Amino acid sequence: MTELLEPGVFARRTVLRLALPAAGGLLLAARATQAQAADDVKVTIDNFVFAPATITVPKGTTVTWVNRDDIPHLVVCPSVNVRSKVLDTDQSFAFRFDKPGRVNYFCGLHPHMTGVVVVTG
Amino acid sequence: MGVAGLGDCTGSAVGLATEANDMNGEMIDSDGIDRRGFLRCMSWAGTAVVWTVAAGVPRSGLIGSAQAATEGLRFAQISDSHIGFNKAANPDAVGTLQEAIKRIGAAQDRPAFMIHTGDVTHLSTAGQFDTAQKVISEAGLTTHFVPGEHDILEDDGKSYLNRYGKGTQGAGWYSFDQSGVHFVGLVNVVDLKGGGMGNLGHEQLEWLEKDLAGRSASTPIVVFAHIPLWVVYADWGWGTQDGAQALTYLKRFGSVTVLNGHIHQVMQKVEGHVAFHTALSTAFPQPAPGTAPSPGPKTVPPGELRSLLGTARVSLVRNDTPLAIVDRPLAG
Ligand SMILES: [Cu+2]
Numbered sequence: 001m002t003e004l005l006e007p008g009v010f011a012r013r014t015v016l017r018l019a020l021p022a023a024g025g026l027l028l029a030a031r032a033t034q035a036q037a038a039d040d041v042k043v044t045i046d047n048f049v050f051a052p053a054t055i056t057v058p059k060g061t062t063v064t065w066v067n068r069d070d071i072p073h074l075v076v077c078p079s080v081n082v083r084s085k086v087l088d089t090d091q092s093f094a095f096r097f098d099k100p101g102r103v104n105y106f107c108g109l110h111p112h113m114t115g116v117v118v119v120t121g
Numbered sequence: 122m123g124v125a126g127l128g129d130c131t132g133s134a135v136g137l138a139t140e141a142n143d144m145n146g147e148m149i150d151s152d153g154i155d156r157r158g159f160l161r162c163m164s165w166a167g168t169a170v171v172w173t174v175a176a177g178v179p180r181s182g183l184i185g186s187a188q189a190a191t192e193g194l195r196f197a198q199i200s201d202s203h204i205g206f207n208k209a210a211n212p213d214a215v216g217t218l219q220e221a222i223k224r225i226g227a228a229q230d231r232p233a234f235m236i237h238t239g240d241v242t243h244l245s246t247a248g249q250f251d252t253a254q255k256v257i258s259e260a261g262l263t264t265h266f267v268p269g270e271h272d273i274l275e276d277d278g279k280s281y282l283n284r285y286g287k288g289t290q291g292a293g294w295y296s297f298d299q300s301g302v303h304f305v306g307l308v309n310v311v312d313l314k315g316g317g318m319g320n321l322g323h324e325q326l327e328w329l330e331k332d333l334a335g336r337s338a339s340t341p342i343v344v345f346a347h348i349p350l351w352v353v354y355a356d357w358g359w360g361t362q363d364g365a366q367a368l369t370y371l372k373r374f375g376s377v378t379v380l381n382g383h384i385h386q387v388m389q390k391v392e393g394h395v396a397f398h399t400a401l402s403t404a405f406p407q408p409a410p411g412t413a414p415s416p417g418p419k420t421v422p423p424g425e426l427r428s429l430l431g432t433a434r435v436s437l438v439r440n441d442t443p444l445a446i447v448d449r450p451l452a453g
Contacts, residue, residue, distance in 0.1 A: 047417070048415035070210070086244060111313040111316060112318065
């Protein structure tokens, strides 16, 4: 069962903490005890590109998208029924992938922007 | 006289030859594109150009605003006001919209009404819609809207539809008649698919087919929507994936004018009796297709900004040709 960890935009301070494996691990442990030991992964949006475009993560990993463009973007993952809030500059969105499989996603504002999260078992 | 940017015109919905025309009327080849038929694509920025088409041959000429005035119907197009945008490319998008509205309201050839081709706001907030409405209403003209993708970011587009959705169908599409011209406002920013471009969807296409079905082929048609209905540049998603289907319903009409926004620069093309035109933004310019790593706000020296922002004025010339379009930058 996939579960929305942070269904919205959260502060940059939180993002920076998530980006650090140690602090991120603590935060996850506090919030989602079921999560397996997995480093958090960050995907940045620069110049209308998700980078890295494809990431492979073990299940239980929280992926955080950070928008570094001066135009808003929005993350849509149809297969897991996820749609972020609009992400303005420097805002971010996080989602924990609990179910193995391949999740294609795109930007709801600029659908030519696409990416993939491969979740391993 | 300088042509700002846009020396070239990239891509087309049907893969035909494209040519760019500079302001001296010299045709410039743009190689690498299949040349199976007749298609011309013209682009200008930074000056007022009237666009007319006779017998399938596009003609352009620099004109003064007095010459552009006609006895017939004329209206203004504003687009991409992005109220709420405040980044380096234009920290004052409210101010530049105000300038544009003032120029429209004060013009000697005052238009009968305005259309806004979307991205009224930057983030769909109530405050941004309120500010936009306050500024736009200063023109004292009825304004017909279609949404851009930036207008439907909250509550499934309710913040847009609550304001502009009265009497519309589906996600906000509608038609109306004025002075013998049939206007159709389409929505191609909803239900977008990964890897795709703008999208009209079956329900709207069916509605469009019915809306046009009973009309005489001699009725001039104006279609307006946010994202270009033709494929300007697929790599940046600048097109509508089912736009060609909409165009099949329009083919039998003798005068079709398609007005779009979204790309924040002027692009024009003629295919048969159909003229396509995209308008300047009042908020910020974007790069010409393929000239930057990505689309998005383009920061230019402050002295150049107002030559890259503006509106369009559209006039009915004759009932059997597309309408004449004059791009009106805020300066230059
Ligand atoms: Cu985007």
